[in-house]
Amino acid sequence: MEEQLPTTLNDKPKVLLVDDEESILNSLRRLLRGQPYEVLLASSGAQALEIMEQQSIDLVMTDARMPNMDGATLLARIHQLYPTTTRILLTGYADMPTIIKAINEGQIHRYISKPWNDEEMLLTLRQALAHQHSERERQRLEQLTRLQNDQLKSLNITLEKHVAARTAELQQTADMLDLAYEELKHSYVTGTEVFSLLANLRLPPAKQTNRQIIELVRVYCKLHGLDEGTSRDLTMAAALYNIGKLSWTDSMMTAPADLLHHNDRERYRGYPKQSESLLMTLDPMKDAARLILHHQERWDGSGFPDRLKGEAIPLGSRLLKLAVDFIELQRGLILERQMNSDEALVYIRSYAGRLYDPELVEDFIQVCAAYLSDVSLADPSVKVMTTREVAAGMILARNLNADNGMLLLNAGKVLNGPLVEKLIAFEAMEGAKYSIFVKVPEEVNGAILEAG
Structure with a gap:
């Protein structure tokens, strides 16, 4: 039968x-x-x-x-x-x-x-049924593989006289088996990414983070040649790092962390533990859950939930924090002001040794350059300066926007004295502090050094 x-x-x-x-x-x-x-x-x-x-x-x-x-x-x-x-x-x-x-x-x-708790009850049922569906799909793939293997064994009995003619067909069948095994190994990764996209529906598009963090982590894993298991754990952690926030109110979900009041701030500090607790019931997620648990620890020991310090923080958690903060700074989920990618990297570099592993920061910035496909980040001739540090003859390497999003100057603009004075005046009027990315020609750099 x-x-x-x-x-x-x-x-x-x-x-x-x-x-x-x-x-x-x-x-x-x-x-x-x-x-x-x-x-x-x-x-x-x-x-x-x-x-x-x-x-x-x-x-x-x-x-x-x-x-x-x-x-x-x-x-x-x-x-x-x-x-x-x-x-x-x-x-x-x-x-x-x-x-x-x-x-x-x-x-x-x-x-x-x-x-x-109604929300916890609904979440438990969703997780249980999702796990059951995943297990059934795994069993289906295993059974499919067994059936194909049985078919191959039967086929091999009659293939001895037709080896040459059937080599291509056998190779195609072997490739199908490899794909079936690959699908089986990655079923949990795919499931976590799909679930993260559904979870993101709680947020407006401008506040969604998971897809960008997943992509950034993947770029890091690829550039550093990390093994498949480590890459898989990091990707799943990136997909579900904020699952513990799903029970929050909409206003708390979109509020910058530094503006939360006392009670909400305590709840915020509990979300890594809540995320870890939700995922620990799934065996394939246990290593990823541990990375999520400690991704808000800080290098100086002032983080949460366990105030781990330095290398006591898992390496994957240190990397995940860099990726999460880089994207969340741009979404306005950490500070009230929404940064662009360059400003976020300047912020991260300024807190190396306090919030972030100083050995990882510069390497992470290079990975971000590859992720953003932005050569200026890896270009040593590009400098980040304040309005009072820039000088005539420097070339704007990135668009300069006001805090309200208005474009002030296009990339490629050559600065002159009157333009620099206008920038200083506009900055003072707006009460802002601009980070200006400029290329410094050799002759201008020499003149600055000579004047100094």
Whole structure:
């Protein structure tokens, strides 16, 4: 009999809620109203098993304390009969024996305490079903690979007389197998990136960061030839570093960190830990979760959550902080003023040895130059100066914009005395401080040194 491949489900996931209290079931049904799930209800373990005999259920969430058959016993039975169904225990009691039984015999995905937090409950269900979908896809690919391997073995018996003619076909089949294995290895990376794009929908386009941070980290990994495992962990960390912010209000999500009030600031300092906690349930995400946990530590030990200092901070976390700050400075998520890329790099360089690993900063700036495809960042003739440091004859290497975004001068403009005086006056009138990127011709540089 030919083996059947598991298929990817297009229907809504079916979620079965089990509780002997009708009020609890009604509360859960209201919470899940509008969610992309088909919700079924059962008031006892026996009724739940009857439902599962009649139709396929993706996830069961049951109360721990029920008459006749408690939640742990029900989940153990479901594990025996329907091992692919995700199992969650809902308990309002500090009943460790029940929880231990559910973990050991029911091999539950998670347990949730009553009263629950609605946002955390919804997030737990989304994560559990996403993990289940990923596992089913992995099994499908493994089964596909086994079937193709079996087909190859059968084919090889008859290929001895046709080797020369069939070499190209065999090579193509081998390439397909390689692609199947590659897809299997990268399924989690792809999943995290897709989820990060969905999470970004909480933010207006001008405040979204994850895609740019992912791309920047990838450029760094490529230029430094990092191994596949390290690159994969860094990419997943870049994709989901801010998942712990999803429970924030919209106003807090878009506010600069330095303007947050006391209570919001404490919540902000907790987001790396919250992000790590959400991801630690997934084994392939554990290393990436550790990088996320420590990406807001500072080189001088003043960061959070654990005030790690210097090389005690994981190298990947140090790199992730550089990438996150570089993009978030440009989105106005750290300081009230939104910087351009050059100003962000000047800021990062100025805090080397305090916020950032001084050994990484200059190397990171070169990577940013490659990421931005901007030769001026790697050009030693380009200098960053204030309005009072520039001199006539210097050439503007980058567009100069006012703080309100208005273009003041185009790149390539040759500065002269009256123009420099106007810049100083406009800067004073606006109450700003410009960082001006200029190329210094040799004759101008010599004149400055001679005057000094």
